[in-house]
Amino acid sequence: MAKCGGKSSAGARAPSSWRKYPGGGADAPGAEPPHRRQPQPAPPSCPTPPFPLGQTQRLTPTLEGPLMRLSRYFLPVLKETPAEAQIASHRLMLRAGMIKQQQAGIYSWLPMGFKVLRRIEQIVHEEQARAGHLAIQMPTLQSADLWRESGRYDGYGEEMLRITDRQGRDMLYSPTAEEMVTDIFRAHVSSYKQLPLTLYQIQWKFRDEIRPRFGVMRGREFLMKDGYNFDLSKEDALHAYNRHLVSYLRTYERMGLQAIPMRADSGPIGGDYTHEFLVLAETGESEVFYDSEITDLTFGDREIDYDDVAQCQSVLEEFTSRYARTDETHDEAAFNEVPEERRRVARGIEVGQIFYFGTQYSEALGASVQTPDGSKVPVHMGSHGIGVSRLVGALIEANHDDKGIIWPEGVTPFHVGIVNLKQGDVSCDSACEALYRAFLDHGLDPLYDDREERAGAKFATMDLIGLPWRITVGPRGIAANKVELTCRRTGESEEMPAEEAVEKIVGIYEGL
């Protein structure tokens, strides 16, 4: 995204264009339809669809249904830790068979890792839709000419991967997309009446880092949600800025993460108009300084009207009123005004960033609109990024123990693991099958460990891959009509009838 000088920040990547957003992704169940301008009254005689809307986009059974049995799945777990992995998330992602490194900073995503990536994407899409933003998809390969127009082709430096095609045309693998989205805008928008507009995509990016490390946390190829707002005035653009801050708070919280907005380095632009979102973690790359009161703030289930300027402003003020800065912008004097017992110095992982940068690109690329008085003005813009692939690493950094990953319910690749302790035993097998089908019927993703393995191996695998809930089915319990429900995070177990366990798990996920 675009600090003005051309360096950018924010980031992560997401799987690409073929990924399906059933029902349009945006209107996920529970998400209000995106009313960007005026609410549209429903067409009077809209026929009732033959199936309940929203249901089709629940999970992905069509893609993976038959493969949720571990015996048929592809989950290449490792007992030993590959030598190159230094930090917990990298180690655990390799051991849990989520990723495979292909080159320095470039990874393949194996089924379970890819599933987590898609869960994160789904949340991002739903929250973007809620804020009224529109999903698009731009190419990863872009023409150098567009970047010459903005002046960034020569300015960007070695981080940009430059490619030449067979005709000798200069191209590049996009590290960010201000130029291209502005090109789209200028081609199709010419009136203030078409504003405000916010377009975003979830797309793979490439930055040729000198030294990739920490697995997907600092790769060269990464999946990122990058969004761009177009507004008539600075005032409107600052509302877009606030709106993004609010929607980002919601987005991270749904993933089970606390990401603290911190005043960031705005580069040559100056001003307060950029915030980074940091997840506190020992392995974070940034040193952060904050008032401990900031970590008590949660978004909760408060109602937000994203068109309400005052409300978005007040949320921003609430979440940015305490001292919270990275080492880039740290101000020792201001920090010292925080009561000593509340001063915290820690480390954080940057999982997102928002900017307002004004008319830098709209002027360079000629993106302007006509105002009511007939004059032509360049639009005010901002850009915003969420590091989707990086978030997978950050989530694990923030949620693991010595046995493995502990997924928050919001992003877990499978909602529940079913462990059959005695494969081949008729009563155990049928109890597991019944559980498995019951979860599928409720729209949940179960992972059924039906392998011919010993109990210890199955437990170790479940602990490693970190599903939040495990149901253990053994001959002992089945004789008493009981299964065991275990919480991965606390390790607590409880015996209960299978139906009750299903009910409990379903209840937990319905409450999300």
Added chain:
RNA sequence: CGGAGCGUAGCGCAGCCUGGUAGCGCACCUGCUUCGGGAGCAGGGGGUCGGAGGUUCGAAUCCUCUCGCUCCGACCA
């Protein structure tokens, strides 16, 4: 880009210094036993020793070049 290190079976490693035609653990395959926290025994399959060139009767081992990866620093979503 500066400094350091490593490439030997899918993974983790030994062998290299002191050249003699490759080994261990895990994983994998077969059988038997075992079966609520990564089982035991027996048998078995799998390796252009990153690549190229050189020295030598002979190179995983010595020399040169090269490619890849990792770590520290600088940098960074």
